[in-house]
Amino acid sequence: MKIGVVVFPGSNCDRDMYHVLTDVFHLDTQYFWHDKGLPKNIDAVILPGGFSYGDRLRAGVIAAHSPVINDVRRLAAKGIPILGVCNGFQILVEAGLLPGVLLKNTSLNFMCEWTNLVVENNQTPFTNQFELGQKIPIPIANGEGRYYVDEATLEKLKKHNQIVFRYTDSVNGSSYNIAGVCNEDFNIVGMMPHPERAVESEINPIDNKPSSLIFKSLLHTIGVEN
Amino acid sequence: MSLEPQELEDLTSKIGRKPTSTELQIVAAEWSEHCSYKSSKKHLKMLPMTGPLVISEKGYDSGVLDVGGGYVVTAHIESHNHPSAVEPYGGAATGVGGVIRDILSAGTRPIAILDGLRFGDIEKDQQARWLFKNAVTGIADYGNCLGIPTVGGEVEFDKCYTNYALVDVASVGFGKKENLIKNHAKKGDLVVLLGGSTGRDGIGGSQFASDSLESEDRSAVQIPDPFIEKLIIEAVLEARNHNLINAMKDLGGGGLSCAVSETADALSIGIEMDVDKVHTREPGMHPDEIMVSESQERMLIVTDNAKLKKLQEICKKFRITCSVIGHVTSDNMMHVKKGKKTFARLPTDVVANATLLDRPSKKPAYLATIEREKKLKPISDYSKMMMKFLASPNIASKIWVYGQYDHEVGIRTVIKPGRDAAVLRLDNGKFLSVKIDGNPKHCYINPREGAIGCFEEACRNVVCTGAKPIGMLDHLQFGNPENPEIFWTFLESLKGLTDFAKYFKIPCVGGKVSLYNETPSGPIKPTPLIGVLGLAEKKHQTNTKINTDDVLIVVGNTKNEMGGSEYFEYIHKFIGGRCPVVDFAESKKNMDTVLDVIKKGILKNVHDCSKGGLAVAISEICMVEQIGCTVSLDKVPGEKLDTDRVLFSESHSRYLLVLEKTNLKKLEDILKKNKIAFGVIGKFGGEQIRFDSGSKKIMDLRVDKARKTWINSLRELVVHG
Numbered sequence: 001m002k003i004g005v006v007v008f009p010g011s012n013c014d015r016d017m018y019h020v021l022t023d024v025f026h027l028d029t030q031y032f033w034h035d036k037g038l039p040k041n042i043d044a045v046i047l048p049g050g051f052s053y054g055d056r057l058r059a060g061v062i063a064a065h066s067p068v069i070n071d072v073r074r075l076a077a078k079g080i081p082i083l084g085v086c087n088g089f090q091i092l093v094e095a096g097l098l099p100g101v102l103l104k105n106t107s108l109n110f111m112c113e114w115t116n117l118v119v120e121n122n123q124t125p126f127t128n129q130f131e132l133g134q135k136i137p138i139p140i141a142n143g144e145g146r147y148y149v150d151e152a153t154l155e156k157l158k159k160h161n162q163i164v165f166r167y168t169d170s171v172n173g174s175s176y177n178i179a180g181v182c183n184e185d186f187n188i189v190g191m192m193p194h195p196e197r198a199v200e201s202e203i204n205p206i207d208n209k210p211s212s213l214i215f216k217s218l219l220h221t222i223g224v225e226n
Numbered sequence: 227m228s229l230e231p232q233e234l235e236d237l238t239s240k241i242g243r244k245p246t247s248t249e250l251q252i253v254a255a256e257w258s259e260h261c262s263y264k265s266s267k268k269h270l271k272m273l274p275m276t277g278p279l280v281i282s283e284k285g286y287d288s289g290v291l292d293v294g295g296g297y298v299v300t301a302h303i304e305s306h307n308h309p310s311a312v313e314p315y316g317g318a319a320t321g322v323g324g325v326i327r328d329i330l331s332a333g334t335r336p337i338a339i340l341d342g343l344r345f346g347d348i349e350k351d352q353q354a355r356w357l358f359k360n361a362v363t364g365i366a367d368y369g370n371c372l373g374i375p376t377v378g379g380e381v382e383f384d385k386c387y388t389n390y391a392l393v394d395v396a397s398v399g400f401g402k403k404e405n406l407i408k409n410h411a412k413k414g415d416l417v418v419l420l421g422g423s424t425g426r427d428g429i430g431g432s433q434f435a436s437d438s439l440e441s442e443d444r445s446a447v448q449i450p451d452p453f454i455e456k457l458i459i460e461a462v463l464e465a466r467n468h469n470l471i472n473a474m475k476d477l478g479g480g481g482l483s484c485a486v487s488e489t490a491d492a493l494s495i496g497i498e499m500d501v502d503k504v505h506t507r508e509p510g511m512h513p514d515e516i517m518v519s520e521s522q523e524r525m526l527i528v529t530d531n532a533k534l535k536k537l538q539e540i541c542k543k544f545r546i547t548c549s550v551i552g553h554v555t556s557d558n559m560m561h562v563k564k565g566k567k568t569f570a571r572l573p574t575d576v577v578a579n580a581t582l583l584d585r586p587s588k589k590p591a592y593l594a595t596i597e598r599e600k601k602l603k604p605i606s607d608y609s610k611m612m613m614k615f616l617a618s619p620n621i622a623s624k625i626w627v628y629g630q631y632d633h634e635v636g637i638r639t640v641i642k643p644g645r646d647a648a649v650l651r652l653d654n655g656k657f658l659s660v661k662i663d664g665n666p667k668h669c670y671i672n673p674r675e676g677a678i679g680c681f682e683e684a685c686r687n688v689v690c691t692g693a694k695p696i697g698m699l700d701h702l703q704f705g706n707p708e709n710p711e712i713f714w715t716f717l718e719s720l721k722g723l724t725d726f727a728k729y730f731k732i733p734c735v736g737g738k739v740s741l742y743n744e745t746p747s748g749p750i751k752p753t754p755l756i757g758v759l760g761l762a763e764k765k766h767q768t769n770t771k772i773n774t775d776d777v778l779i780v781v782g783n784t785k786n787e788m789g790g791s792e793y794f795e796y797i798h799k800f801i802g803g804r805c806p807v808v809d810f811a812e813s814k815k816n817m818d819t820v821l822d823v824i825k826k827g828i829l830k831n832v833h834d835c836s837k838g839g840l841a842v843a844i845s846e847i848c849m850v851e852q853i854g855c856t857v858s859l860d861k862v863p864g865e866k867l868d869t870d871r872v873l874f875s876e877s878h879s880r881y882l883l884v885l886e887k888t889n890l891k892k893l894e895d896i897l898k899k900n901k902i903a904f905g906v907i908g909k910f911g912g913e914q915i916r917f918d919s920g921s922k923k924i925m926d927l928r929v930d931k932a933r934k935t936w937i938n939s940l941r942e943l944v945v946h947g
Contacts, residue, residue, distance in 0.1 A: 009544065010456055012373020016637045033543070049635075051371040054453025110366050110630045141370070141632040197634045202651055202765060205642075 001224055003027050004045045006072070006088075008034045008063045013049035013086065013196060020196040021046075025215050027224065034063065038071040043222045044081040044125070045072055047088025049141070049194060059102060059144040060090030069095050081125035081221055082188040086142055089180070089190030098181055098190045099157065100149040106173030110143040114206065115193060116168040117179050121161050124186045125221035129213045136210040138193040140171065140179075145192040147174040147181070160184050165191055229254050233581065240576045248562060248569040251514040253577055255480035256487055259741055262580035265707040266739040269717060272724045277733035279696055285409035285492035287328035287476060288399065289735025291697050293761055295654030298406060300399035302328040302736045303662070303699040303757050304478075307743055309448065310364075310393040314357045318343075318364035318393045319450035320522050325397045326374065327476030327525060330459055333407035333466045334399030337636055338650055339369050340662050341379040341395050342701075342755050343627075346388035348619055348943060354383065357391045359944055364450070365395070366630040371452035372459065376631035377639055377648035377660065383619045384666055390745040394701050396662055396757045400652060405466055409473040411493045411528045415554040417486070418537065421458045421546055422451060422523035424482070424516055425507030454523040454546065461544040462525060470537045473528035483517045483577070485526040486552075487560050491578035493528075498561040499552030501569070513569045517562060528554065585707050587714035596671050597789060599803045605870055608917070608925040611797060612841060616932055617939035618796050621838050623849075626941035644850070645769060646690040646834045647760070659693035659760035665837075666751035667790035668876070669719065671805040676790070677719035677754045681726045682808045682878050683836050684758035689817050690832045690881065692766030692824040698727060699757035700737040705749025707741045715752040716741075723754065729810050732758070766824050768832045772851045776830060777890055778908030781897065782816050782880035783864035784840065784872055792838050793874035806877050812903075813879045819900045820881050828892055831884035839874040841925070843882055844908065845915050849933040854912035859919045861905040869919055884910070 003021055007014045014031065021029040032038055034052075038045060052063035063069070069091070076082050076097060084092040092098045105111055117136040119127055149157065154176055157163050165180035180191030198204045198211035229237065229250065237245055237253055245253065259265060276282070281290040281298060288302035306321030322339060329336045343361055346354035358381075369376045374397075427449045465471055473493060477485045482504070490497045501513045507521070527548075529537055534550070541548040555561070560577055562570040605611050615621055628643035640657060641649035647661035663684040669676030685695045700723055705712040716739075727734055743750045788794050789803030823829060831851070835843040840862065848855050859872050867875070885893060890906070897904045915932060917925040 010371070010453055012371075012456065012635060016635070019637065050373055051453065051456070054371055054451075054456075056453070109363075110370055110632070112632045112634060113629055139634050141634060143370075194634070197637055200637070203634075203637055203640055 001028055001043050001222055002041070003029045004032045004038055004042045005029060006032050006034065006045060006047050006068055008052035008066060010052045010054055011048055011050035011087070013194065017046055017048040017196045020199055020215065024199055025219060032068065034066040034068050036068065038068060038075060042075065042080065044218055045075060047084040047091055049086030049088060052087055052091065060087055060094040063091045064094035073097065076188050079185065079187050081218060083126055084190040085194060085196070086192055089192055090144065092188060092190045097188050098183060099153055100147055100181060102144050103146040103148050104144050105146050111145065111172060112139065112141040114139045115171050117165040117193060118168055120163045120166055121182065124164055124182050124189050126189045126214050126217050127164060129217040129220055134210060135168070137206040138195060138198045138211050140193045142192055146172045147178040149175050157181060164189055229257065233257060236581050241572060246570055248514050248517060249572055251518050252483040252570055252572065255483040255518045256577050257580035258480065261480045261484050263739055264580045264583050265585050265741060266716070267582050268584065269720055272720065273734040274727050275734050277731065280733050280735060283406070283409060285473060285475065285489065287331045289697060289699070290332060290406065291735060291759065292403065293652060293654060293656060296403050297652060297654045298334065298401055298403045299658060299759065300329050300332045300334045301396065301697065301699055301757070301759055303394060303396040303701045304738050305392060305394045305701060305703060305740045307392050307703070307740055310361055310391040314360035314391060315364040316448065316450055318361040319368035320448040321393050321395045322365055322368045323450060323452070323455050323522050324478045325395045326372065326455065329397045329399035330462055331474050331476050332399065333405050334401035335463060336374045336397050336459070337400045337638060338398040338648065338660060339374055339376040339395060340660060340757065341365055341376060341393070342662050342664055343379070343381045344387050344392035344753065345383055347385050348383050351388060353389060355944060355947060361391060361393055362627050362630060368450055368452045370632045372456050373635045375633045375635050375639055376628065377633050377650065378643050379662060380664065381624050381627055382664065384751065386666065386751045388745055388747060390743070390750065392703060392753060394755050396699055398658070398660055407466065407471055407474050409493060411473050411495050411554045413554055413556045415472055415528050415530045416534055416550050417497055417499060417552040417554065418527045418529055418548050419504055419551045420525045420527055420541060420548040422454045422521055423505050423507040423547065424519045425521045426511065426515060426519065427521055429515060429519055448520050448522045451523055457544040457546050458523055458525060461540050461546055464540050465537055468536055470529055470533040471527055472530065475526045477524040477526060479520065481518050481520045487574050487577035489526060489528070490560055490574040494558065496555035496557040496559040496561065496574065497552055498555050498563065501562060501564045503549050503551040505547045505549045513562065513564050585713045586710045587717050588710040589714050590711035596802050597804045600800060602798045602800060609927055612925055612927060613932065613935055615797065615838065616845065616936045619940060619943065620792055620796065621842055622940045623937045624940065625937055626944060640765060641691055641769070647687040649691050657693065657762040657765055659688045659691040659762060660757065661687040662755055662757040663687065664753055664755040666753045667795055668805040669754060670751040671789045673715040673718040673752045674722035675805055675807045676752070678722040678726045678808045679806055679878050680754055680756045681723055682813055683834065684756045685817060686834045686881065688758050688760030689821055690834050691760070691762065691768050692821065693760030693762040694821060695730065695732050695758050695760045697735040697759045698732050700734055701740065701755040703740045703743055703750065703753040703755065705742070705744050712749055719752055719754045730814065767827055767829065768824060770830045772831055772853050772884055772910050774911035775887055776884055776910040777887055777906060778844065778855060778857065778910065779883040779893065779904055780835070780840065780862060780880060780907050781820060781883060781902055781904045783877065783903045784862050784867065784875050784880065785864055785877040786867055786871055787875055787877050788871060791874055791876045793870065808878045815900060816879045816881065816902060819897065819902050823893060823896055828889040829883050829885050833882040835880040835882055836876060839876050841873040841917065845932060847882060847884065848915045848929050849936050852929060852933065853910050854914045854929050855908045855910045856916045856918065857908035859917055859924065861907040863903040863905045869924055873917065
């Protein structure tokens with residue numbers, strides 16, 4: 001079993017994600033630099049947060065054209081679980097692997113704060129250990145985190161059960177308070193909040209158990225006992 | 227951008243000939259106040275700089291502390307005042323970049339940023355508001371992009387900074403002791419310039435910073451590029467892991483001139499370099515410009531032929547340029563060529579060591595009368611006054627600021643901004659506590675006692691998290707040192723800090739002096755800023771949830787020390803009175819005892835009492851924890867004082883402790899045994915923050931209302947003001 005963490009120039013949550021996967025959940029994890037291909041026998045791919053290419057042009061847009069994204073696309077088509085967190089979510093959206101766009105927050109500022117999520121879809125590889133409607137205290141840290149879709153797409157997302165997480169409050173002006181979505185097959189999930197920052201009680205002042213379920217869902221999906 | 231006549235004479239006599247124009251540029255940069263510390267260096271030696279944990283190596287730009295288990299913490303502080311005053315976004319951002327590279331130079335990964343920001347009166351002054359807003363965005367955009375958390379700091383507004391800005395940035399690094407760069411070089415080693423290209427920005431920046439700010443010289447301000455800095459950090463750390471770096475220095479003030487001459491001088495080598503080999507941003511740059519450009523995101527690395535190829539491979543991976551610009555010689559000369567033609571050839575010790583000055587000093591005249599108080603208008607309604615006070619820019623919550631900084635990235639932040647000191651977890655299982663503090667209002671009234679107070683306050687904050695202070699950073703910011711009165715205030719502050727550091731055995735591990743901080747209406751108030759690092763063996767309970775019937779204790783005496791208090795200055799618009807004085811013995815006793823009881827685990831919450839006095843400190847606990855408290859002012863220890871003085875005196879060495887009633891006896895026994903002045907002053911519960919004197923209700927606020935005002939007012943002022 002192997003998890004890949006893709007590193008782009010400017011990624012900065014890659015080491016945090018690696019720490020959580022290896023030290024907290026004891027998964028065999030490997031970094032993949034953006035210009036290297038991903039192996040065929042990988043079990044899940046995570047695109048971590050950060051500022052790939054310094055957020056130039058638009059967050060995630062340059063990284064979305066990296067060679068590694070072709071491999072992500074290929075693996076995704078095979079049903080391999082893919083998770084994009086923060087900048088990783090922005091990259092997946094820019095690559096067209098997930099619907100919608102991420103705009104500047106309505107405050108026009110970078111926002112670093114703790115939010116509350118509600119689980120809306122518990123059938124993805126990253127949410128299958130949650131109860132529907134379960135709450136997750138979790139931090140966000142982004143400047144372009146306002147998820148936007150037009151009305152028709154929103155209806156489609158609702159219909160196909162593609163809304164994975166919603167904020168309990170209007171945090172940054174996101175459409176329908178959306179914090180995370182998935183593709184129609186449920187195997188690609190993108191979310192703006194940072195689960196890797198919330199799974200250890202030492203640094204999570206509220207409750208680290210709900211966020212841990214994101215990783216435990218992955219363990220369950222790929223069949224690792226732990 | 228030139229040398230003083232006396233300095234030119236000195237230089238000419240030292241090298242025995244007339245200097246070339248390039249030599250003049252190089253020496254002018256290196257001999258600027260900013261790079262040479264020529265006014266302050268003689269005096270800075272008084273600070274204690276060694277201790278059992280301090281690791282000293284030649285050529286380090288940051289302090290290094292051994293934190294055990296084979297790990298080290300590095301720390302440094304810098305300011306970017308002049309640039310931020312004309313171009314706050316770029317000035318503040320490049321201020322972050324510079325101090326980060328100092329941490330990187332030692333071979334450690336930067337793990338935290340703290341920033342101290344000071345501006346004019348933002349309530350009335352639009353320009354101050356503009357400076358503030360843009361400096362914050364500059365820091366946010368830079369630090370966030372790097373993925374280094376901004377975990378703490380402070381923001382203060384005072385009329386003395388009108389048309390000006392103080393932007394101080396401290397950074398902390400962490401790494402394995404074995405990975406520290408042991409700066410060394412031998413003849414034939416290669417000198418490599420790595421990172422961003424050299425351009426025409428920041429030309430003469432260090433001289434710009436060594437002069438009073440008269441004209442807006444934007445070309446002297448550097449342009450930030452955090453993305454390149456991020457790539458440099460990763461490339462340098464990877465090169466370090468492969469042991470490819472013999473010596474390293476960041477390019478800061480004075481650009482190549484300073485980096486080359488200081489590296490050569492520190493390692494007792496010579497360096498011969500060719501400006502044609504420097505990768506430039508535009509063609510046709512003159513050697514003089516290349517030598518003094520302060521373009522950002524550049525590192526100077528000494529490596530050797532055997533290691534070069536691997537270093538180039540790493541740079542290629544990160545797509546950053548690295549140019550071999552010269553080599554190490556044994557003649558102790560700094561030799562700058564363009565192709566075959568020599569433009570400068572100077573002994574490195576001459577360049578790197580400006581003639582130090584003995585500035586005259588004289589006690590400022592205003593100090594003769596400043597401690598006199600005038601009769602103040604009595605407060606008719608304390609509750610109303612307090613709501614105004616909680617909304618005032620210096621007292622209001624700074625969440626609008628730190629909410630824009632990623633303070634979680636790196637997943638080390640145990641205690642997040644908005645509390646006393648930030649706490650970071652380290653890989654050796656220990657916890658590092660960091661805080662910076664300044665107090666120009668106190669320092670103006672008494673430069674010595676004010677500076678000591680800043681030092682003690684930073685220590686108190688660190689102690690409140692259960693950590694023991696292990697090192698200090700000082701950043702001494704004053705006006706024009708050529709004015710004897712200003713120089714006197716500098717010396718007084720420095721002496722005070724030295725006395726405190728020696729008494730508490732806290733070594734100074736890094737620092738900076740920033741002079742010529744002059745605004746159009748005169749010098750800034752003396753603004754020493756003190757950073758304190760503390761270490762805790764384990765995570766202590768210092769901010770858990772407070773429940774009804776929990777008890778509030780104050781440790782330390784409240785004294786008649788109102789000078790420079792927020793209450794006098796903001797409410798009464800009065801500058802004067804006696805400022806708080808730290809009693810060293812009392813301070814040590816209180817500090818040791820509070821640390822001891824935190825370690826015993828009987829406290830639920832600990833909070834420092836400082837700006838705004840007891841009234842503000844207690845309200846902060848209530849507003850953060852969202853619970854009411856009834857406080858009896860008669861129980862506050864200290865001399866008998868008028869009500870407003872008990873509420874708002876900013877006496878040092880005071881701590882607020884919260885605990886369950888059942889632990890009270892245990893705590894009282896310890897405090898009594900250690901002969902600590904303390905009072906059991908309050909009981910938590912309800913929805914009101916209430917202060918009583920005898921049976922008389924003095925102040926009564928609703929927690930939710932107070933909290934809303936306190937949290938929102940700064941944002942309201944900046945966004946809608």
